[in-house]
Amino acid sequence: xxxxxxxxxxxxxxxxxxxxxxxxxxxxxxxxxxxxxxxxxxxxxxxxxxxxxxxxxxxxxxxxxxxxxxxxxxxxxxxxxxxxxxxxxxxxxxxxxxxxxxxxxxxxxxxxxxxxxxxxxxxxxxxxxxxxxxxxxxxxxxxxxxxxxxxxxxxxxxxxxxxxxxxxxxxxxxxxxxxxxxxxxxxxxxxxxxxxxxxxxxxxxxxxxxxxxxxxxxxxxxxxxxxxxxxxxxxxxxxxxxxxxxxxxxxxxxxxxxxxxxxxxxxxxxxxxxxxxxxxxxxxxxxxxxxxxxxxxxxxxxxxxxxxxxxxxxxxxxxxxxxxxxxxxxx
Amino acid sequence: xxxxxxxxxxxxxxxxxxxxxxxxxxxxxxxxxxxxxxxxxxxxxxxxxxxxxxxxxxxxxxxxxxxxxxxxxxxxxxxxxxxxxxxxxxxxxxxxxxxxxxxxxxxxxxxxxxxxxxxxxxxxxxxxxxxxxxxxxxxxxxxxxxxxxxxxxxxxxxxxxxxxxxxxxxxxxxxxxxxxxxxxxxxxxxxxxxxxxxxxxxxxxxxxxxxxxxxxxxxxxxxxxxxxxxxxxxxxxxxxxxxxxxxxxxxxxxxxxxxxxxxxxxxxxxxxxxxxxxxxxxxxxxxxxxxxxxxxxxxxxxxxxxxxxxxxxxxxxxxxxxxxxxxxxxx
Numbered sequence: 127x128x129x130x131x132x133x134x135x136x137x138x139x140x141x142x143x144x145x146x147x148x149x150x151x152x153x154x155x156x157x158x159x160x161x162x163x164x165x166x167x168x169x170x171x172x173x174x175x176x177x178x179x180x181x182x183x184x185x186x187x188x189x190x191x192x193x194x195x196x197x198x199x200x201x202x203x204x205x206x207x208x209x210x211x212x213x214x215x216x217x218x219x220x221x222x223x224x225x226x227x228x229x230x231x232x233x234x235x236x237x238x239x240x241x242x243x244x245x246x247x248x249x250x251x252x253x254x255x256x257x258x259x260x261x262x263x264x265x266x267x268x269x270x271x272x273x274x275x276x277x278x279x280x281x282x283x284x285x286x287x288x289x290x291x292x293x294x295x296x297x298x299x300x301x302x303x304x305x306x307x308x309x310x311x312x313x314x315x316x317x318x319x320x321x322x323x324x325x326x327x328x329x330x331x332x333x334x335x336x337x338x339x340x341x342x343x344x345x346x347x348x349x350x351x352x353x354x355x356x357x358x359x360x361x362x363x364x365x366x367x368x369x370x371x372x373x374x375x376x377x378x379x380x381x382x383x384x385x386x387x388x389x390x391x392x393x394x395x396x397x398x399x400x401x402x403x404x405x406x407x408x409x410x411x412x413x414x415x416x417x418x419x420x421x422x423x424x425x426x427x428x429x430x431x432x433x434x435x436x437x438x439x440x441x442x443x444x445x446x447x448x449x450x451x452x453x454x455x456x457x
Numbered sequence: 458x459x460x461x462x463x464x465x466x467x468x469x470x471x472x473x474x475x476x477x478x479x480x481x482x483x484x485x486x487x488x489x490x491x492x493x494x495x496x497x498x499x500x501x502x503x504x505x506x507x508x509x510x511x512x513x514x515x516x517x518x519x520x521x522x523x524x525x526x527x528x529x530x531x532x533x534x535x536x537x538x539x540x541x542x543x544x545x546x547x548x549x550x551x552x553x554x555x556x557x558x559x560x561x562x563x564x565x566x567x568x569x570x571x572x573x574x575x576x577x578x579x580x581x582x583x584x585x586x587x588x589x590x591x592x593x594x595x596x597x598x599x600x601x602x603x604x605x606x607x608x609x610x611x612x613x614x615x616x617x618x619x620x621x622x623x624x625x626x627x628x629x630x631x632x633x634x635x636x637x638x639x640x641x642x643x644x645x646x647x648x649x650x651x652x653x654x655x656x657x658x659x660x661x662x663x664x665x666x667x668x669x670x671x672x673x674x675x676x677x678x679x680x681x682x683x684x685x686x687x688x689x690x691x692x693x694x695x696x697x698x699x700x701x702x703x704x705x706x707x708x709x710x711x712x713x714x715x716x717x718x719x720x721x722x723x724x725x726x727x728x729x730x731x732x733x734x735x736x737x738x739x740x741x742x743x744x745x746x747x748x749x750x751x752x753x754x755x756x757x758x759x760x761x762x763x764x765x766x767x768x769x770x771x772x773x774x775x776x777x778x779x780x781x782x783x784x785x786x787x788x
Contacts, residue, residue, distance in 0.1 A: 153502075155609070158691060160536040160676055161506035163607050171484075171496030172503070176597060177584045178550035184586075205491040219509035219595040253508045255515075259590020264550040266507060266597035276494050278486070345491055360489060 134228060136254060143235040150248035151215050162250040164215060166270050173211035173269045173276055177201045181223065181260035184397075185324065186304065191230045192237025193324045194263070199241050201347065202267035203328035204399040208345035210277045210337030211269030213330060215250035219264045221257040245330050271337065281342040282361035282404040288428040289413065291329050291400045293375040294350050295387075296322035298395020302386055311384050315377035322375075326399035332420040333401060339413050343403035349394040351449060354402055354437045361404075364433030369393075369441055373425040390447055393439055404430055465559060467585060474566040481579035482546050493581040495546060497601050504542035504600045504607055508532045512554065512591035516655065517635065522561045523568025524655045525594070530572050532678065533598035535659035535730040539676035541608040541668030542600030544661060546581035550595045552588040576661050602668065612673040613692035613735035619759040620744065622660050622731045624706040625681050626718075627653035629726020633717055642715050646708035653706075657730035663751040664732060670744055674734035680725040682780060685733055685768045692735070695764030700724075700772055704756040721778055724770060735761055 134142070140157055148154035153163040166172055179198050181187050199216065206213050222231075242248055247267070300323030303316050311319075328345075336343060342361055344353045350372065358365040372393060374382075382389060405413055410426075417424035439447040465473070471488055479485035484494040497503055510529050512518055530547065537544050553562075573579055578598070631654030634647050642650075659676075667674060673692055675684045681703065689696040703724060705713075713720060736744055741757075748755035770778040 158687075159540075159610050161504045161540045161542070161607075163502055163504055163602075165497060165502030165604065171494055173492045173494055174548060174581060174599075175492035176548035176550050176582055178552060178586050178595065180552055180586050180588050180590075182589055209490075209492045211492070217505060217507040217597045219507050221509060221511055221593055250505060251507055253595075255509050255511050255593075257511050257591060257593065258513055259511075259593075260588060262552055262586075262588065262590075262593060264509065264584075264595035266548045266550075268505075271494075273496065276492075279490050356489075 139231060139254065143231055144249060147235065147238055147242060147249035151250055154248065154250045157251060164250065164268065169272055170270045171273050173206055173209045173271050174266065175202055175205035176264065176266040177205065178262055178264035180262040189324055191233040195234045195237035196241050196325050198263040198265050199238060200326045200328045201399060202265045203245055203247065203330055204326060204345045204347065206267055206269035207328045207330045207333030208277065208343045208401045209271070210275060210333055211271040212334055213245050213247040213267060213269045215248055216265050216267040217250050218252040220254050221262045222254060223257055223259065223261040226261065275337045277337060277340055277343040277403070279342055279344050279356045280360035282357055282363050282430045283341050283406065284363060284430055284432065286341050286404040286406055286430040287410065287426050288354070288365055288367060288402065288404050288430065289424060289426050290346065290350065290373065290402045291332060291422050291424055292327065292398070293373045293378065293423065294346070294398055294400065295378050295392025295395050296375050297326065297397035298392060299378055299381050299386060301397070306386065310386060311381050315380055318377045319381065323397055326397065328399060329401050329422055332416060332422045335416040335420065336403060339409045339416065340403040340405045343401055346398040346400045346402050347396060349396050350398065350402065351393050351437050351439065357402065357404060358437050359435045361430070362435050363430040364435065365428060365437045366431050367428035367437065367439045369439050369447060371425060371427040373423065390449065394449055470562060471585065474562055475580060478566065478569055478573060478580035481573070482581050485579065485581045488582060495581065495599065500603055501601045502604050504537055504540045504602050505597065506533055506536035507595065507597040508536065509593060509595035511593040520655055522564040526565045526568035527572050527656050529594040529596050530569060531657045531659045532730060533596045534576055534578065534661055535657060535676045535678065537598055537600035538659045538661045538664030539608065539674045539732045540602070541606060541664055542602040543665055544576050544578040544598065544600045546579055547596050547598040548581050549583040551585050552593045553585060554588055554590065554592040557592065606668045608668060608671055608674040610673055610675050610687045611691035613688050613694055613761045614672050614737065615694060615761055615763065616738065617672050617735040617761040618738055618741065618757050619696055619698060619733065619735050619761065620755060620757050621677065621681065621704065621733045622663060622753050622755055623658065623729070624704045624709065624754065625677070625729055625731065626709050626723025626726050627706050628657065628728035629723060630709055630712050630718060632728070637717065641717060642712050646711055649708045650712065654728055657728065659730055660732050660753055663747060663753045666747040666751065667734060670740045670747065671734040671736045674732055677729040677731045677733050678727060680727050681729065681733065682724050682768050682770060688733065688735060689768050690766045692761070693766050694761040695766065696759060696768045697762050698759035698768065698770045700770050700778060702756060702758040704754065721780065725780055
């Protein structure tokens with residue numbers, strides 16, 4: 127029932143490229159068993175998330191394989207970060223398309239190896255299959271957290287500040303630039319924005335520090351307004367954000383000036399992978415100190431108020447922005 | 458960035474069809490957060506496995522959607538069963554192809570609901586994306602087990618018996634029949650064999666009982682000889698199996714008689730999802746009693762001997778079977 131292919135055998139590929147990624151996790155048994163065994167440390171539990179990325183939707187076939195691997199892993203690490211968890215292990219299933227060769231897989235694995243070292247996470251197991259269709263990578267990531275300290279979406283309290291890490295809208299602009307005419311923005315800006323789309327920066331260390339400071343948190347993956355909306359609805363509060371306070375990169379500002387998009391587009395664009403969180407006013411200094419320690423840019427962008435459980439982005443004059451659509455959706 | 462489709466919105470679909478599947482697991486938060494929170498009961502750990510199935514490889518587009526869902530879940534439950542774990546939660550990412558409509562998704566979800574009830578497992582989270590390519594479903598399943606009791610592949614001991622549940626080769630024959638001319642075998646046999654290919658029967662309760670009786674175990678997914686080979690190599694023993702003792706269904710025997718395949722084909726065909734295990738001779742009675750209690754057919758098919766760490770399937774006259782290929786591989 128096998129099909130011919132220029133690739134080495136499935137078991138050889140696993141042995142050569144994936145088993146080395148499992149070395150740090152004793153319970154992965156070197157990928158030599160049907161399953162892994164994991165127990166959290168005493169007093170801890172697991173935070174678990176699963177996200178898939180698909181060629182043509184989340185990345186392009188021509189993207190560097192190591193960066194595709196890193197995006198697949200990092201979109202999951204971003205969820206763990208927003209929940210305050212320390213990454214530990216991930217399980218990966220890959221549907222490898224026909225155009226993939228061994229060199230591609232070697233680069234893919236090297237991207238994972240780099241990120242494993244950087245974020246302290248280890249491959250625990252998975253499955254590799256062949257597909258006639260687009261390449262897809264599905265990852266289930268597990269982090270550890272002390273029982274009772276996981277950050278939820280529903281914990282915001284009336285009067286809390288609303289904060290966001292990093293800058294918003296870069297990835298959405300990067301995606302537009304991937305299909306926009308060259309020369310519309312300077313080469314350096316184009317490179318920066320494309321990179322923000324291709325390889326997000328999960329706020330893993332900062333997120334762990336937040337676990338004891340924030341009241342609610344969410345990772346900004348579907349768009350700032352959509353994800354803030356989850357916190358608003360589940361906390362039963364109006365999240366009022368100041369458009370001027372929403373952080374944008376210098377490259378994004380120049381792209382807006384060049385007419386690539388409107389500022390409204392940035393707050394509904396997806397793929398930022400920053401953390402939006404709420405926290406008591408009393409924690410402002412500790413939160414700023416944490417951001418400084420982690421070298422994470424941090425912006426206070428609004429507050430939690432009485433009113434409809436929704437998000438309101440206000441112009442300087444107090445008028446709310448209107449949106450045709452509030453975030454990325456696959457449907 | 459959304460695309461038009463006849464489907465309801467992504468969040469509506471999750472709310473309508475997936476959130477109800479998460480009701481049994483408090484830590485899934487009704488799928489309303491970025492991640493789930495799970496801790497094992499005191500003294501336990503998690504056994505974790507991940508397997509993906511892809512349209513055109515593991516199932517056909519025309520298969521009933523509820524059965525596709527059940528196959529996706531059951532291939533994972535089979536791994537947990539072979540390790541002795543009690544299923545608890547699964548995380549699922551689905552790449553939904555363009556031809557899927559809401560009715561399809563409703564049937565898919567109903568298949569999962571049935572199996573959740575039957576096997577005591579609950580959806581913990583996941584991700585849904587759209588794909589231009591084939592439908593694929595990736596599941597990471599977690600079971601609980603008492604620390605130190607997980608069945609491994611490397612625990613077989615010299616002199617141990619080799620056992621296997623159910624019957625071998627049905628699914629491989631079912632796959633052949635899916636493309637074979639009608640009338641080659643009787644309609645009832647065809648239906649039975651196709652069903653064995655489409656909806657495997659994970660030995661979930663039996664596997665949990667095995668945890669204290671078996672010395673090594675593996676689920677038979679790549680083919681009896683290939684999977685027994687894992688136990689042989691990792692335990693450093695020769696697994697000698699009697700061809701006559703390998704259990705085949707009456708339907709499979711009639712299909713062999715009709716010339717659909719040779720008996721050698723059955724022991725290298727994939728997708729059986731039975732458990733092959735080794736156990737001390739002293740446990741024979743308890744193992745047979747467990748099988749009777751679970752209404753699982755069980756066959757003692759060989760023993761663990763000194764010799765090359767490999768599998769030897771012997772004819773009645775002691776001559777070993779020769780194989781061109783020992784199991785299913787995707788490459």
